[in-house]
Amino acid sequence: MKSTIAAALAAIALSATPATAQEADMNEATPYDISVHDDALAIEPTQMLNLGSAHFSGWREFVNREELDMALAPVLDRLEAWGPDTITVEAISGADCDQLERYGTFYAGAADTYCVTISEAAAHGDMSREDANIAAMETFLSGGPGDDPAARRNYVAQLMAAGEIYSALLQWRYLDPAERIAGEEVSQGMIDSLERFDARLKESVSIGVALAQRLGHERVWQVDDHSADMLYLRNADGFGERMREIWSSGSTEGREMYAGLMAKVQQDRDLTAFLIAMNDPEAQRLTIEGDFAKGLADTDERGIGQDYANWWQVRNMRMVANIVAAASLNRSQKTLNIVGASHKAYYDYYLDTMHHVELVDVGDILSQ
Structure with a gap:
C-alpha cells in the first residue's frame, strides 16, 4: 500500500x-x-518486485557456476511462477555508457569500470553505438528477430555493438547450438566474448538472463546509472580514505548480520532463504545504518560523507527512473528488478511514490 x-x-x-x-x-x-x-489510474498498476541480491562475483572462493545455478533453481522456479514480463538488472545501458565515455572526466572514469567493450562488435558490423542502439530498438519494437537464425544473429550483433550485453546473451541462448556460428553477422571474437560473459558468476546472468530465457523475453533491461559519479570530483583525492574512516566508525551490526548470512549460505547453499533474509526490512535497516546513514552523519568540513549520501540517492533515483521507463515502454504488468541488496530499500522507497507502481514483497514470492 x-x-x-x-x-x-x-x-x-x-x-x-x-x-x-x-x-x-x-x-x-x-x-x-x-x-x-x-x-x-485507469489501468492496473505495474507490480514491481525489487530483489536485492549479493553480488555473486565475490563468491568464487566457495562456489562455482554449476553449483550456483543449482542453488538458484528453486528461486527461479518461484520467480517464473510469479511471471514477470520485464526484467531489469544492475548494469549500465549502452546509451548511458556512451555519455559516460563522451564526458569521461566528469564521471571519474566510470565507463572504464562499468561499461562493456563494444569495439569488435562495432567494427565487425560497421556500426556506431548510436546506430546500433537505434537498430536494436527498432528490432525490439517490431516484435523481435523472429525464428530466422541469421536474423537473430544479426540482432545479437546489434545488441553487442549497442552495449546491451545481457540482451545479446539472451538472444544468443535462443539460437540452436548448431546456429551459434561465426560469419557475416557475428565474428568468432564476439562469440568468445559472449561465452566468457555467460560463464561469469553474476546474479544478472544466473537470475536475470536465465529467467528471461525461461519466460521467452526479448530483452533484459540494463538500468544502472553512474552519471552521479561526478559528485566525487570536488573531493576526489581524499574521498576513499575518508569513506573508509566513516565506514569503520560506529555500529558494525550490519557487517555482522551479513557475515552471518554468508556463513550460513556457504554451508547450506539455501539461496532462497538467503535472499529472503537479505530483503527483510530489518536487514535493510542494518545495511543503511552501517553505510549511508554514516555518510549523512559526517561532520567533516570537506563534506565527503554528505557527497557520498547524495551520490547514492541520485544514483538510485536515476536507476528507478530507468526502471519506470523500461516498464512503461514494455507495457509491463509485472517487473522484476534485480539489484545489489543495498539498493533495495531505496528502490522500494522511490518506486512507492510512482502512480503506476504497486510493490510486491520478496518474501511472499520466494516463500511460495
Whole structure:
C-alpha cells in the first residue's frame, strides 16, 4: 500500500497545539501529496518486485557456476511462477555508457569500470553505438528477430555493438547450438566474448538472463546509472580514505548480520532463504545504518560523507527512473528488478511514490 504523506501530516497537526502547528507551518513547507491521484489510474498498476541480491562475483572462493545455478533453481522456479514480463538488472545501458565515455572526466572514469567493450562488435558490423542502439530498438519494437537464425544473429550483433550485453546473451541462448556460428553477422571474437560473459558468476546472468530465457523475453533491461559519479570530483583525492574512516566508525551490526548470512549460505547453499533474509526490512535497516546513514552523519568540513549520501540517492533515483521507463515502454504488468541488496530499500522507497507502481514483497514470492 502506498505511503500517504498527507495522512501523516494531518495526524501530527491534530496532536499539536495551535501555537505549535502555526510555528511548524511557518518553518516547514507542506508537500502536496500526489498519491491522492493514484485512484484516478485507469489501468492496473505495474507490480514491481525489487530483489536485492549479493553480488555473486565475490563468491568464487566457495562456489562455482554449476553449483550456483543449482542453488538458484528453486528461486527461479518461484520467480517464473510469479511471471514477470520485464526484467531489469544492475548494469549500465549502452546509451548511458556512451555519455559516460563522451564526458569521461566528469564521471571519474566510470565507463572504464562499468561499461562493456563494444569495439569488435562495432567494427565487425560497421556500426556506431548510436546506430546500433537505434537498430536494436527498432528490432525490439517490431516484435523481435523472429525464428530466422541469421536474423537473430544479426540482432545479437546489434545488441553487442549497442552495449546491451545481457540482451545479446539472451538472444544468443535462443539460437540452436548448431546456429551459434561465426560469419557475416557475428565474428568468432564476439562469440568468445559472449561465452566468457555467460560463464561469469553474476546474479544478472544466473537470475536475470536465465529467467528471461525461461519466460521467452526479448530483452533484459540494463538500468544502472553512474552519471552521479561526478559528485566525487570536488573531493576526489581524499574521498576513499575518508569513506573508509566513516565506514569503520560506529555500529558494525550490519557487517555482522551479513557475515552471518554468508556463513550460513556457504554451508547450506539455501539461496532462497538467503535472499529472503537479505530483503527483510530489518536487514535493510542494518545495511543503511552501517553505510549511508554514516555518510549523512559526517561532520567533516570537506563534506565527503554528505557527497557520498547524495551520490547514492541520485544514483538510485536515476536507476528507478530507468526502471519506470523500461516498464512503461514494455507495457509491463509485472517487473522484476534485480539489484545489489543495498539498493533495495531505496528502490522500494522511490518506486512507492510512482502512480503506476504497486510493490510486491520478496518474501511472499520466494516463500511460495
